[in-house]
Amino acid sequence: KQEVTQIPAALSVPEGENLVLNCSFTDSAIYNLQWFRQDPGKGLTSLLLIQSSQREQTSGRLNASLDKSSGRSTLYIAASQPGDSATYLCAVSPQGGGGGNKLTFGTGTQLKVEL
């Protein structure tokens, strides 16, 4: 059974700092990996999606990397802003699992960016 772990569980940083969120998964036979953002009282918003054949994806100040063989992904946030404060979740879908339908989520990292 796939298990997804995120470290740290919570993180507080001053505005402007670069930071890295970590995600590890136990079964490397994945179809893709996604990073989501969840704001309090709201649903999830997809940030980046990395196919199993890719190494990284970038969107603005966000960069996600994937090392499938070691079962790890990182989300790098450059020049953090208070608006980045949210919970960040990574999720993986298995090969042969309906092409990205059966997502297994990590427990999330709660990020707070302070002024």
Add this chain to the structure above:
Amino acid sequence: DAGVIQSPRHEVTEMGQEVTLRCKPISGHDYLFWYRQTMMRGLELLIYFNNNVPIDDSGMPEDRFSAKMPNASFSTLKIQPSEPRDSAVYFCASRRILAGGIDTQYFGPGTRLTVL
């Protein structure tokens, strides 16, 4: 598009009562998912549909839970009878497969269920 719509946003009920959660997916999306989020277990997939047909319900916790999708624009998740341990936030999400590519799941705002 208004995104995925869920109702009600909050539901408080007493143990033993029937609860029905509703979801309207994004128009044109052919996959629909129901998730449950709790502090203890995180976010878990309960069931998903493709073209209104249930594909995988292995995440449904027990027979008290049932889900239907009578048409492409509406789905329900029903709990009967409800128990305090069912208290959680229930999310609906939808997705479409793009020609030659893939697309992510789009989540609704969730229904916060409290069973007393």
